[in-house]
Amino acid sequence: MLSKKTKYGLKALAYLAARDRNVPTQIAEIAKHENISLKFLESILLNLRKTGFLGSKKGKGGGYYLIKEPHEILMTDVMRVLEGPIAMVPCVSLNFYEKCADCPDEITCSVNKLMLKVRDANLEVYRNNTLADILAQ
């Protein structure tokens, strides 16, 4: 199940992608338009700024804006930051690999075998989609 955090984060990015990058957009505006709790969105956008997706400006006329062009923002990177590892199991994760404590051998493990295929299928999607690809129209 996709977390609300990821859902809201994606919606906020999509909202910002449709606006002028040179004019900051306030959290409150995004929250209202996308029906998101203001305070919750606040922490999500802060996170997206710290991980290099957004820039921000304080004070009057401040807000958030995309740092890169929508077509340069890969879903792989967005998902890893918002949702965490793309793999469903650490033993098939590229960026967060960890051996399973219970599993004696990955080669013969059927869970590993299946989850590897699932990971590849998901990576394929996330690698071939940028923020620009998921905008309306």
Place this chain on the structure above:
Amino acid sequence: MLSKKTKYGLKALAYLAARDRNVPTQIAEIAKHENISLKFLESILLNLRKTGFLGSKKGKGGGYYLIKEPHEILMTDVMRVLEGPIAMVPCVSLNFYEKCADCPDEITCSVNKLMLKVRDANLEVYRNNTLADILAQ
């Protein structure tokens, strides 16, 4: 993240697939061999029996056994029973569809758009893999 329940369920199914369908295998044997908590596995196997994957026999010489051949058991069905919906969001789910409370329009929703692609990619994997496909060798 894949739940332990699903992980253990898959391992148990794989274990049973490698054994004679006519000779029941005890929970304790599977639990020991796969390093799974006995009581937890108990409830998982019960669930798999109630959903038509396993048969059981009580008393001495009892245990669990597969009802169908491994190549007849689709991962789509196993995953839906163990892990729940394959879609990451109810608004793109085939079997558990639900409208998002916050989202006014699915057509223009970028989350919907992305998650539809993800769902299709995952379905592709689960539909093309049976229990036989994820066994060792």
Place this chain on the structure above:
DNA sequence: CAATAATCTACTAAATCAGTAGGCTAAAAG
């Protein structure tokens, strides 16, 4: 009848999720 092994009910500790509350800091306007 005794032993075996699945079935059923109920409880629980720990973690994660989805927020809230409230004060702090930087920038712009007057």
Place this chain on the structure above:
DNA sequence: CTTTTAGCCTACTGATTTAGTAGATTATTG
């Protein structure tokens, strides 16, 4: 230089899910 604006930061909280445990019950076999 003070007020307003809007993001920044820390800490807490209720609800839900996860991964179990404990213990009694029921059916089967020898």
